[in-house]
Amino acid sequence: MTDHASTMNAVRFHEYGEPADVLRLERAEVPSPGPDRIRVAVHACGLNPADWALCGGLFPGKLPRGIGLDVSGTVDAVGEGVTGVAVGDAVLGAADYAGGHSAGAADFAILNHWARVPSGLDLVQAAALPLAVETAYRSVESLGVTAEHRLLVNGAGTMVGFAAVQIALMRGTRVLATAGDTYAERLRALGATVTSYGDGLAARVKEVADGPVDLVLDVAPPSGALPGLLQVANGDPRRVLTVTDMTAATELGIRTSFTETQPLAWDVLGEFAQHTADGRFTIPVARTFPLEQWRAALEISQSGHARGKLVLLPQG
Ligand SMILES: NC(=O)c1ccc[n+]([C@@H]2O[C@H](COP(=O)([O-])OP(=O)(O)OC[C@H]3O[C@@H](n4cnc5c(N)ncnc54)[C@H](OP(=O)(O)O)[C@@H]3O)[C@@H](O)[C@H]2O)c1
Numbered sequence: 001m002t003d004h005a006s007t008m009n010a011v012r013f014h015e016y017g018e019p020a021d022v023l024r025l026e027r028a029e030v031p032s033p034g035p036d037r038i039r040v041a042v043h044a045c046g047l048n049p050a051d052w053a054l055c056g057g058l059f060p061g062k063l064p065r066g067i068g069l070d071v072s073g074t075v076d077a078v079g080e081g082v083t084g085v086a087v088g089d090a091v092l093g094a095a096d097y098a099g100g101h102s103a104g105a106a107d108f109a110i111l112n113h114w115a116r117v118p119s120g121l122d123l124v125q126a127a128a129l130p131l132a133v134e135t136a137y138r139s140v141e142s143l144g145v146t147a148e149h150r151l152l153v154n155g156a157g158t159m160v161g162f163a164a165v166q167i168a169l170m171r172g173t174r175v176l177a178t179a180g181d182t183y184a185e186r187l188r189a190l191g192a193t194v195t196s197y198g199d200g201l202a203a204r205v206k207e208v209a210d211g212p213v214d215l216v217l218d219v220a221p222p223s224g225a226l227p228g229l230l231q232v233a234n235g236d237p238r239r240v241l242t243v244t245d246m247t248a249a250t251e252l253g254i255r256t257s258f259t260e261t262q263p264l265a266w267d268v269l270g271e272f273a274q275h276t277a278d279g280r281f282t283i284p285v286a287r288t289f290p291l292e293q294w295r296a297a298l299e300i301s302q303s304g305h306a307r308g309k310l311v312l313l314p315q316g
Pocket residue numbers: 048049050131132135154155156157158159160161178179180181182183197198219220221222223243244257258301304305306307308309
């Protein structure tokens with residue numbers, strides 16, 4: 001274990017509510033890793049919409065709690081039963097959101113899933129990967145996407161969507177995507193056929209598709225797209241999976257990430273870190289912020305147009 005002070009900087013909330021109202025940067029106790037956990041000195045923390053949902057009561061637990069799931073950093077202490085990683089190793093992974101009084105947006109974080117950062121992978125790029133890769137991989141697996149399929153990814157300009165497009169293309173799948181202007185050209189360059197999201201998408205997809213769409217993955221922020229996506233899937237709700245619009249999905253009989261039995265996919269993190277180091281995969285970073293500028297990151301994220309990963313840097 002490395003010697004350091006017993007308190008650290010952390011972005012936390014002490015009551016549920018709007019993130020702008022309840023979050024604060026404050027001194028917090030440096031957490032100790034329990035069994036099967038490691039502690040890292042955080043280099044970078046990628047933000048996700050789930051961080052703001054956490055403040056609103058998603059996965060409720062004991063308060064205060066921290067935000068920030070996606071972490072890269074240097075191992076600083078290892079808990080009982082941990083093997084294969086040592087103090088001083090560079091890792092990326094997921095902060096133990098539910099297990100403590102702080103999370104990744106802090107000087108130190110407890111991780112419950114991790115992989116080594118391969119040589120050649122920058123730590124900021126590494127912190128952009130965990131949740132986007134896990135969610136995209138799990139969703140693509142859930143749908144059973146193969147080279148035989150034509151897949152539509154609705155919301156491919158989100159980072160989960162950008163990951164899902166790349167994962168499907170790696171499988172040899174023909175990929176159609178809806179996206180805004182930010183990533184449309186990059187998605188085309190990767191090999192996807194792209195049209196815009198929003199009203200009338202079923203007709204636009206039909207226009208650009210060179211045949212029937214077999215499977216649909218919806219990762220767009222909830223925006224009333226599911227009826228159109230169901231149309232794209234020829235009215236078969238079993239061929240559509242959403243990770244976002246659970247309410248509409250329930251009404252339409254569409255599959256959701258909450259009702260699928262597919263296990264979490266943290267075990268692929270190391271593989272995708274290596275792909276990223278090799279230049280075969282990427283989650284674009286829109287902007288980095290020192291930890292004390294967390295509020296600027298929150299505002300951009302909540303505008304609905306993060307345009308890539310927003311990453312906090314506790315070390316400035
Ligand atoms: N269920 C799960 O396990 C799970 C896990 C992770 C994430 N999620 C959810 O998945 C969604 C994506 O997460 P993320 O972190 O990848 O998001 P993100 O990167 O923060 O998404 C931001 C992007 O969404 C695009 N967008 C905005 N409105 C859209 C619309 N109506 N249709 C399509 N795209 C739109 C914007 O692209 P432009 O700027 O180009 O317009 C924006 O830049 C979120 O709703 C998140 O809560 C669910």
